[in-house]
Structures are given as C-alpha cells and as structure tokens.
Amino acid sequence: MKITITREIAVSLSFLLFGAGVFYSIYSIEVVEGVNALYTQVMIVPNFVTAVLFDWRGFDTLGECLILITSVLVTGMVFGKGLFNWDFLREVYREEDGKDVDLGFTPIIKVLAVPMAVLLMVLGVVVILGGHITPGGGFQGGALISAAYVLAMVAFGRGRCPVRFTHRFLESLESFGALLFLILGLIGMILSGYYLFNIREIYGIPLFPSPPGIGDVGIIPYLNIGVGLKVLAGLSTITTLLVSHRIVSKNIGRG
C-alpha cells in the first residue's frame, strides 16, 4: 500500500488540527467543584477513594470487574478456548510440539525472586484487607499478588515455578471474586431495595470487625476482597495465557 505525498500532507494537517484541539481543550480546563463537594464532606471510610469507588460508584467498579472477566475470556478464546472453528490456530501452531520453552534465569535472580515474591504476596494481602483504612484496595493488592506470581514464573520458568496456581484454580478464583461482588450487591438489594447498598449492620452486628472511630465500614472490605481475588486471578491468567503454548495445544485438541 503506497501512500502518496498529497495524502501524507493531508493526514499531517488533520493530525495537527486534532492534536491542537485536544491540547487546547485540556489546557483550558477549569475545574468546577460540583458534586465533589459532597464526596469530600461525607466520611464513610477513612480512605475516601475507596468510599467513592465502592459506595457511591460501586456499579462502575462492578462493570470494571466484568470487563476484566470478559477480557480473560476473550484472551482465552484468541488462544482457542471454545471456538467454532480451529483451522487458523491449527495452521499457526503447526510445528509446535506443545512444550513450553522454560529456560529460567540465572541463580542470582532465582535466589532473590522467591523471597521477593513472598514479600509481595504478603504485602498484597495486607493492602487488600486494609483497603478501606490505608492507601490501597482490591486492585492494588490483587495486582501486587499477581506481580509476585509473574515474577516467580519469569525467574523459574512456568514448569518449575515454586508458586503454582493451576489454570483451573485461577479461573475458579476469578469467577468466585466476581460472583462475590454481584451477590453482595443482590443482598443489599434484598435488604434495602437498592442494588449494591452499603449494609452497615444486620441486627446490630457490624458486618466487618473494625476498630472504633473509623466509621461504618459495612460491606466495603468484602467488596475489596472480591475485587482483589478477581484482579489477582485475572491478571495471572492473562499472563499465563500469553506465555504458554501448552494451553493452546490443549485447547485446539492436540496433546
């Protein structure tokens, strides 16, 4: 495909115009406080971002959980999960014998990777569980844990990885995380009539044991745990899919 010089000029001009438009409109932003005034004055949990994320805009967070699930599903499908037709994939993965190339890294990295991975995982759990009090939350913690898993996998290769999650286990974990979120929303609906209602207490018993003086936490920690499980499983599954041939061979019915 040859592009003539006239076209080059036209495309550059229009890019300049659009770029200038984008830049100008971002440059001239003047922030209006609006509904932010409410979000800064009402305290639900000490971490205000978490409060916006799970209380006021909980449904957005649900949508974003679902997009990760869809993405994992579609990534799996790109590598042959449940397709109508496998001709193209069989053609592409023709010469493969279905084995992963697991070289691993030098001993220095291997020695360092394990304690680092363990530390990261512990930190991730802390970040998830304290997401409503301290900086952090489900995404950040989940991303940390899956980073630990990826680190171990990269250092040792997929076969000899000390941290072993099977594919099926990750899938279950992910579905469980998202289902937890959806069902907590449904419980809120049954109790109050509003989907994803932040139930503070049932019969006077607070839902999550928390130290006094940090407000009514409600279901936010559970939502955090659900999101954390889903993110850790989702990101790990995606990485596994991207590095592994064996899953493809299994999917397309070979080995």
Add this chain to the structure above:
Amino acid sequence: MDLQLASFITAGALVVLGLYGFFFVDNVIKKIIALSIISSGVNLTLVAMGYREGGYVPIYIPTVEFQVFSKHMAYPLPQALVLTNIVIGASMLAVMLALSIVFYRKYRTLKTSVILKED
C-alpha cells in the same frame, strides 16, 4: 508555574504523542504502546483535575481536624475513575497483545501494514 497547569500540559502532550504514535508508526507493538500512552494521558488529565493547592491525600487520619481536612483534601472522584480506567486499559491491552502474538506466529513480522492488509 502552577502545578495543575503543568500537569494538564503534560497530559495533553501525552495524548497528542500517543495519537501520533497510533496514526504514524507501522508496528503493532508500538501502536499498542501508543494506545497505552493515550490512556495514561487521559488518566493524568483526570488525576490532575482532583488537585488542590496544598491539599491532603484523601485518606483521613484523626490527627487533623475533619473540617480542615475536608476543605483541603484532593478530590477523590477523579482518582476513583482513574482506578477503573486503568483496569479497562489493561484488559484491552491483554486482548490486543494476545492477537498480536498469534499474528506474529503466522507472519513472523510486526508490521501493521502486513498483518492487517486488505482482504
């Protein structure tokens, strides 16, 4: 210079640079990187919107009085939006990377004009 204005300028520059990379670079991986740069620019725009002069991090610590805190805290809403958008960006990225792996195995090249040719 005002910190917020500087952030907006950086964000605008990131978006425009990303658009340049997306339209003019003929390499799938570089195009995907450009897309993620656009996404970062958008995220930076959002975060910079929540900026307040001399503000606090939006996590309440009882050592400050709540009235003072709430008057000076950075706006939490844009930050929440950014968290959501990061995951959306990551999901799109994952699918596109998977597709480019498959096409690389088929064509042994990353040129967009070869992979996504007319058919």
Add this chain to the structure above:
Amino acid sequence: MDYDRFKKEMEREGSGDSVSVGAGLTGELILYSFLVTGLFLLSRIFGKVLLATVGILAIGIGLHMMPMVFRFKRENSNHIVLQLFWISIFLGAISMIIFIAGSR
C-alpha cells in the same frame, strides 16, 4: 460515461455480467446524485454564490473523474493504512468545524 467502458472496468474486477454492471452503474449514479443534492442543500443553507460556483466545479470534476465507483471502492477497503488515513482526516475535519464554529 459510456456503458462499454464501464463494463470493461467491471470485467477487470472480475464481475462483468449484466446484473453486476447494472448494479455498478446504479452505484455510480447514486454517488453522483449524492454530490449534486448535497451541493444543493449546502448552497441553500449557506446561500453563497461562491459555494455554488465551487459546487459546479466539483460536479465538473466529478464528471471528469467518472467512473467514481471504482476509486470509491478502493478507498473503502479495509487496509489498515487507508482506514487510519480516513479516521485521521475525519478527526481533523470535525475538530476544525467544531472549534471554528465555537470561536464565533
């Protein structure tokens, strides 16, 4: 625009029977009438002599470029370079229109 030349072009594309040629000719006519009607509309809304002149020029160029359908088909291909080209032109055009209209 004579039928024979059109048929020859169609045959080169691999579909030269009478049904396809008829369809192709209709496409050509639709494109041309789109040009004409669009110019009518624009000149009525903006009401400028200049625009009318430019419009007649455009129709003339269109007549000269006939058959337009084949060029049109090439531009509508799904080659990524062409797609990105037209998307970029689209972005530039609407940003120009909106920002110019906004600055008035």
Add this chain to the structure above:
Amino acid sequence: MNLLPLIVVIPLLMAIVFSYIYRSKYIRLLTLLMALVLLVLPLLGLYGPYFFGGHGVVYIEGMPFVSGILYTLNPLKETLIFTLMLIGVLVLIISTREERLSGTFTALVLMGLASVSAVILTEDLFNLYVFYEIAAITQAGLVILAGREEAYRSAFRYLLVGTMAGSILLLGVGLLLSATGSLNIVDMGRYLALKPLTPTVYGALLMLIVGLAYGGGLPPFHTLKVDLYSRTKPFVAAILQTYSKFILIALMLVILKLFGGLPIFNTTRGVLIALSVFAMVFGTVMALLQDDYRRLLAYHTVSQGGYVALGLALGTPLGIVAGIFHGINHALYKSALFIGAHIVEKIKSPYMREVGGLLLAMPTVTFLILCAKLASIGIPPFNGFQSKLLLAEAVMSADMPELVILMLIVSIGTFLYMMKAFYLIFLKPCSEEQLREYREVRISKYHIFSLGLLVLLCIVLGLYPDMVLDRLLPLGEEIAIE
C-alpha cells in the same frame, strides 16, 4: 420493590457461570433455559429513576446533583430493551443447533446484552463509558469465535481503533466532568445551559462525536463494522448489529440531552446529519458492488444506521421518534435477513454466484426472507415503510427536502441490490444435481421459527405502528430541541 438493575445483573451473573462451565455437556439445555429467563427481564423494572446504593439527589449550593449512579426506565428504553432481549433470545435459540457450541458463546452474548442494556438505561456518563468498552470487547470476542483468520484480523482492527476511540471518549467524559462537576447527564445538561461555553466543552463535544461514530458504525468507522458483521457467522452478526444500532441510539440521545439547548447545537446537528448521510450513501454504493451476501447485508446495515442517525440528528420530536422507530424496525428485519443468510450459508455458500434456485428447495424460508427484504426496502404492509415514511415526514418538516430526495435515491439503490441478491440466490435456475444437494441439508425448526417470528413482528408493526409510536412520542417531545 423496583427490580430494574436485575436487567443488567442477571445476564452478567449468568455470563460468569457460563464462562466457568463452558465445556459442560448440558450447555445447550442451559442456553435454552437462559433464553427463557431473558424474555422475562424487560418486565422487571418500574418506570422512573433508580438510584444505585441508595444515593439520591443532594443539593449543593442550591443546585440538585445526583451523587451516585442513576438508571431511569421509561417506555422508550423499555421498548429498546425488549427488542434487544428478543433478538438475543432468538440468537441463543439458534445457537443451540450449532456444532461445537460452547459456553463461551453464550457468555459473550449475555455479556453483550447486559452491557448494551446498561448503556441504554444509564444516566451516568462514566458508567456508560465502562459498559461501552465491555460492549466493544464483547463484539470483538464474538467475531473471534468464528475462528478464521479474517475474523481474527477484523477483531484486531476493531480493537486497535476501538481502544483509541474509547480513550478519546473517556477524555471527553473527563472534560465534561471538569467543566460541570458532575457525571450525571441531566445535571450536566442543566449546568451547561447556565454557564457560557468554554473550549473544554467544545473539546468534549468533539470527543463524544468520535465515540458515537465508532460505537454506532458511522463513517469513517463503517469499514471496521462491516468487517465485523461479515466475518462472523451470520446469526451472530444479527446480534452484533443490534448492539451497535442501540449503542448508536443511546449515544445520540446523550448528545441531544447534553448539547441540545446550546448555541453550538446547530453546528453539531450539521456534523451529525453529514455523517449520517455519508453512512447512507456509502453503505448503499458499496453494497451494490458486493458479491458476498454477508458483506452485502453488512453494508446495508451501515446504510440503515445512517437513516437512524439522520432521524435522531434532526432533533425534532418527530425526527427522534422516527429515528428510534427505524432503529427498532431495522433490528427486527435485519436480524431476520441475517438469519436467512445463515441458512443460505449452511446450505451452500455465502457467495451469491455459487448459489441459485433455492426457491425450489425451501419455499417457506424463501417467502419469509422475501418478506424481510421487502420490509428492509420499505414496501407498505411492513414496518420499514412506516418508519421510512415517518423519517421522510420529519426531514420535510425540518425543511430539508433535498435529503428526502437523497433518501428516495438510496431506497431505490437498496431495492436494487436486495432484489439482485434475491434473484441470484433464490430464483436463478440451477441444475437438478444441485437441487438434490440442497435437499440433503436439513434446516432446523429453530431457524424457521425465529425467522417466522421476526417476520410476523415486522408485519404487525407495519400494520399497527402505533403500538410502538405511542410509547415513543411523549419521550420524543421531552428530549427534542426547540
């Protein structure tokens, strides 16, 4: 209790379950059961607003703001969701006759249904963006399911451009958030009408138009959409085109609500009308040149999308109603046509020259497809006629008679290529041998049932258009621009 969110939540829940058990033996049975459940969903909600998490309206400095996420249900949205779910049900039913059906297909269809109904229902711009992205990724996934190289390629194209357009859309949402301090569409519209416009708002408008053109398949993004529709299995294309039509309608309504009363709207209207006219003409001209039946239908979808967008872009009450009505009609007859194309592809091939004489092999299906074709052209007893007439009226009353002429010309083009396809596939004489070959292929009852139901709906809506129009008209007057 108002069960409105269940319209979105139940498909999402079941999508997760289906993607988990995708290799189960009972997938076909479960899919059929799920289809039945889907039919009930549109009846669950009550009219009026629904506040998520119980966060209602708050007053800040005397201005009302919705603090959480707001869904509203009104007769218009209910009709749209009912159509969407109906087509989803039919597609799910047909899919059970496919070999190698797995839970991934059902999961993706459900995810798409949920996300598009969320896009229709929501009054919150960021929530709309999130579900818009889910819809984009779902559509790419549904195309990948076909598993051929072209399918992979068109999904890749769609995602590459889609990520760009999605980011641009989000930037627009962010700019509007900064300019108005809210994410609720009604609040934003109110604020924008009060304050003078800044370059930020113009930028936001520009970016929303980009998002609209991508989501709805207007030029220059139409080539991407055409690839999507023509590279997948035709019955999947039926649900794909419904998704993009309804996203188009939803985003158009958002633009009307946000910018309708502003001085900039005149220019916006010009841009949108130009885009929709381009879609109409480009779709028709390209469809005339196609040999592949699926591609022909795909381009037809683009040109009818232009009609829908034209009606909505006018901004008059009649225009909005006509546009939405045409969108609903289009979803119905176009799904019928795609299902017909699926049957044709199953019997012989999607290339029109290789088929011929199918009339003798399956007269019923031929008759039904002919009806759907007539509806798509706009012949009186069918619904296409009613909505096209209404559109022409709306365009006339908006003082643009040239566009009516153009619409007529485009309709003639539509007639020509639809009849060309009908002749080549069904009427062209064929050999005895070929006929025997056709007769060997069994057409499932499910296919004929879905086709028949859709055609029946087309006739009913054509005879009694007031059934839908009565529900749309009050809303049209509410949204319309002076």
